[in-house]
Amino acid sequence: MKFPYKQDVQSDASPNSSKSTEAKSSGLGTFGGVYTPSILTILGVIMYLRFGWVVGNVGLVGTFIIVTLATSITLLTALSVCAIATDRVVRVGGAYYMISRCLGIEVGGAVGISLYFAQALSIALYTIGFAESIVQTFGQLNQTYVALFVTISVAVLALTSAQIAVKAQYLIMGAIVLSLICLFFGPSIPNITPQGWNIPTPTNGQSFWAVFAVFFPAVTGIMSGVSMSGDLRDPSRSIPTGTLAAVGTGYLVYMGLPLIIAMRADTATLLSEPLVMKMMSLWQPAILLGVWGATLSSALGSILAAPRVLQALARDGIFPPWMSFLGRGSGENDEPRIGTWVTLSVAIAAVCIGDLNLIAPVLTMFFLTTYLVLNLSASIEGFLQSPSFRPSFKVHWVLSLLGGIGCLWVMLLINPVATMVAGAIVLAIYFWIQQRELTTTWGDVRRGIWMALLREGIYQIDRVEDTKNWRPNVLVFSGSPSKRWSLIQLANALTHQRGLITVSSVLPSGSRDLAQQTHLENTISENLKKQQVQALVRVVTASDPFEGMLQLVEAYGLGAVVPNTILLGDSEDTNRRDNYCNMIAQLHYANRSVIILRENPQRGFGNYRRIDVWWGGMKANGSLMLLLAYLLHSTIEWRDAQIYLKLVVPNEAGAKDAKANLNAMLAQLRISAVPSVIVADERPFEDILHESSQSADVIFLGMATPNEHNFTEYYEQMHARTANLPTTIYVMAAADFAFGEVLSEGSS
Structure with a gap:
């Protein structure tokens, strides 16, 4: 046998x-x-x-x-x-x-x-x-x-x-x-008195x-x-x-x-x-x-x-x-x-x-x-x-x-x-x-246990996120993970096995039926496990990839557990830039934080030694960028890196006070970072950026929020200003969430 x-x-x-x-x-x-x-x-x-x-x-x-x-x-x-x-x-x-x-x-x-x-x-x-x-x-x-x-x-x-x-x-x-x-x-x-119902009291009992x-x-x-x-x-x-x-x-x-x-x-x-x-x-x-x-x-x-x-x-x-x-x-x-x-x-x-x-x-x-x-x-x-x-x-x-x-x-x-x-x-x-x-090939109760815990947890979680328990729940639009693995790496580092990651792909309509989509999801999931990445996988089809992404963001999730952070790759295709930027705007209006990775193909994440955060204050993108830099620094790969908090001031008069304020803020927030105050002296920001961050391994830059002006034009200008830089991460924080309170939680 x-x-x-x-x-x-x-x-x-x-x-x-x-x-x-x-x-x-x-x-x-x-x-x-x-x-x-x-x-x-x-x-x-x-x-x-x-x-x-x-x-x-x-x-x-x-x-x-x-x-x-x-x-x-x-x-x-x-x-x-x-x-x-x-x-x-x-x-x-x-x-x-x-x-x-x-x-x-x-x-x-x-x-x-x-x-x-x-x-x-x-x-x-x-x-x-x-x-x-x-x-x-x-x-x-x-x-x-x-x-x-x-x-x-x-x-x-x-x-x-x-x-x-x-x-x-x-x-x-x-x-x-x-x-x-x-x-x-x-x-x-013979010759004994039976114990009977008596309770014995032996000396060495x-x-x-x-x-x-x-x-x-x-x-x-x-x-x-x-x-x-x-x-x-x-x-x-x-x-x-x-x-x-x-x-x-x-x-x-x-x-x-x-x-x-x-x-x-x-x-x-x-x-x-x-x-x-x-x-x-x-x-x-x-x-x-x-x-x-x-x-x-x-x-x-x-x-x-x-x-x-x-x-x-x-x-x-x-x-x-x-x-x-x-x-x-x-x-x-x-x-x-x-x-x-x-x-x-x-x-x-x-x-x-x-x-x-x-x-x-x-x-x-x-x-x-x-x-x-x-x-x-x-x-x-x-x-x-x-x-x-x-x-x-x-x-x-x-x-x-x-x-x-x-x-x-x-x-x-x-x-x-x-x-x-x-x-x-x-x-x-x-x-x-x-x-x-x-x-x-047989089932066991482990799935049932997790389902019971998940059910109870889903009903207990409130739909409104609180600053005490915030963590990135990332939806990654990676396409084929093997071709854009850096997106998976970044998502894994930011969640630090505490938040959720969903790796998603949008395929052309009619290219897969539901059974084939499920098979592809299982294949991607197994490959991620082999790379020791814990992530969910979702594959959908749509006639337009950007519409498919928006539909997935709109429908994906379970109860109050929905992606709060969308991670994208940079768009190099100028012919589809309008659709790409329109999608970013819609994601912002849907109250999602948007992170865009523009990878330097020659350098990747460099030596994992230096993280530059271009600071614009605690409001808007600043708090989220500092949070993301902190999460990145908490991983094994980036633990030896140094975070540089960079702030541009117009002249020497305000430089000393600005540096003192940054030191006080970092001490209060209990984040290890080096404040770097740069005097502009009428130099354009683009020149300062290239001069100061050329040796960084990754750069965090905040993006302006979409408004009535042409966001596509703004994005193209930003894209041009960051050309030839090390790997850069554009960040647009969700408008209705106080990321500053996440940083300051417990520091007062």
């Missing part, structure tokens, strides 16, 4: 899933596929080795509270799993599949990789624990060899067939049931929350059944039924055991004897069988679950292409035998290391992180109420959110350091996957 391990990740409905879909008719049922692995993981070694210790520390009532509180968090997580599982077909990968299809491939991959290694290394934890108990009973054996033998044995079972492995779990379940029956009918410990942290992992384990999703006949039915049944069964057992223990043992014995259950069992070896069965069942559940997560990760292209073989399935049931061999290698390496106590807390955090993210997935889906989210098992989003909060609280309670380490690892994997820029 071949899978597309490229940047594009396959659809859930792709042909690659047909084989596993056909296998569903002979797949596992609810009892064998979900309930059995889940309940066996829940009824684990903590029940046998720590339950007496829990009762001894907090008493019978305290134990009931701990069991109920811990199970409530697991139940909320199970409800979230049920909601997601009944909304869509859950294929191979279990929790990873659910998370990736909800929160996106980056989040799903980060949690999925962590979950895989947690499950793979857990095999070693369980088999080492099993070996320890065997060696304590049969002292002549070697612990490492026993652990290796058991690890390989459970892997052989998993490699043979998932169904055979599940049948083996029935034997283990039988051993656990036998141990519980023997405990139920067993005697009290643990606090309630410390005991809770030790006990909580005993109620986890529902992922063992969820991870078998690819092997189930009907995942949407089996996962909810089997998971909830396992949680309910575990709760009943955990509420009954403390009652038996407290009525048959005293506090001192409960605190000092880890295998206190053995002392009160009708047949004591049954408890050992239960302990061994619990560890073996957990190891078997992990060796079944981990390769299926690995298979799903590989099929979705999370790993590099050379690792694509991990996604292959074998046999009629599409079993991940290659993934099982890899997982066995990881487990054997961990067994050989032997001491996994350092990483065990982090592995627990990985499992709880999976629970946390599953709860968040269901909570977000329920909150957004997307039409596509229609689970047959409905859960209010608040319950899922409470489950997520509970998981995070327990993580911090159990081990804050391990929580931070696990979180850092998950974040590192997330950023690694994000850098690979994987694309998927």
Whole structure:
């Protein structure tokens, strides 16, 4: 079977899933596929080795509270799993599949990789624990060899067939049931006073929350059944039924055991004897069988679950292409035998290391992180109420959110350091996957989240801009971006990833239909992303390009969010100068600021070292030009540049006062610029401009506003006066906005 391990990740409905879909008719049922692995993981070694210790520390009532509180968090997580599982077909990968299809491939991959290694290394934890108990009973054996033998044995079972492995779990379940029956009918410990309902007061007892942290992992384990999703006949039915049944069964057992223990043992014995259950069992070896069965069942559940997560990760292209073989399935049931061999290698390496106590807390955090993210997935889906989210098992989003909060609280309670380490690892994997820029053919909730935030934001924004929050929202008429890239560069620098940029092109009428326009927009958008420019793209058609620009300015935007700044290239075509200038006038009358870039083709933006602003006062264009120069200087490319604020005075008499005024203004505005006062001495401004700014990298010049006089004639004169200068930016500020207040905001 071949899978597309490229940047594009396959659809859930792709042909690659047909084989596993056909296998569903002979797949596992609810009892064998979900309930059995889940309940066996829940009824684990903590029940046998720590339950007496829990009762001894907090008493019978305290134990009931701990069991109920811990199970409530697991139940909320199970409800979230049920909601997601009944909304869509859950294929191979279990929790990873659910998370990736909800929160996106980056989040799903980060949690999925962590979950895989947690499950793979857990095999070693369980088999080492099993070996320890065997060696304590049969002292002549070697612990490492026993652990290796058991690890390989459970892997052989998993490699043979998932169904055979599940049948083996029935034997283990039988051993656990036998141990519980023997405990139920067993005697009290002789010569003691049972604890009963009394609350113990041991001198070295643990606090309630410390005991809770030790006990909580005993109620986890529902992922063992969820991870078998690819092997189930009907995942949407089996996962909810089997998971909830396992949680309910575990709760009943955990509420009954403390009652038996407290009525048959005293506090001192409960605190000092880890295998206190053995002392009160009708047949004591049954408890050992239960302990061994619990560890073996957990190891078997992990060796079944981990390769299926690995298979799903590989099929979705999370790993590099050379690792694509991990996604292959074998046999009629599409079993991940290659993934099982890899997982066995990881487990054997961990067994050989032997001491996994350092990483065990982090592995627990990985499992709880999976629970946390599953709860968040269901909570977000329920909150957004997307039409596509229609689970047959409905859960209010608040319950899922409470489950997520509970998981995070327990993580911090159990081990804050391990929580931070696990979180850092998950974040590192997330950023690694994000850098690979994987694309998927399925949707996730991220777009829904942004749409919800956008909707709320649009309705909250007032139509009248305020000076406190002004920033340039630029509409760039660039034509083909590759041919006029300097316009994109300038817009990107001025917005500084705070304002909005829309790159627009006006094409001749009939040159593109709507579908072709959309395709062109997507192509331009992808090219901009490759250049690390965040921008929207809009392509329209019109019989006249200038009319098309005006129509776009008039219609473009969403609610109060409309372009407030129009960025154009200079017009060199004298035959179309009238239409060009008329468009500028119309943009001004529409209360838009207009910026025109006249680029020096030989120099471009020069060395990014010097910005000249020709100052005419705070009113009109002056404030906007100084703002734009400040924004330009704030970027990485221009941060070493020096802003020169240039002012022309007629004679020496006013030069000193003018310079003092400029210094005082700049200090008040908190803008770093060098005031430069130039005495005209009857020289024309054109000569002063060319003499003073010839060495600049970019020049800001204000434009007169259109009036009853001929604006085309004015523009042509300005065009002639600035010929052969470095790159020049003409600025015409919107008439009805106080840019001076943007500069002076907070300076008084």
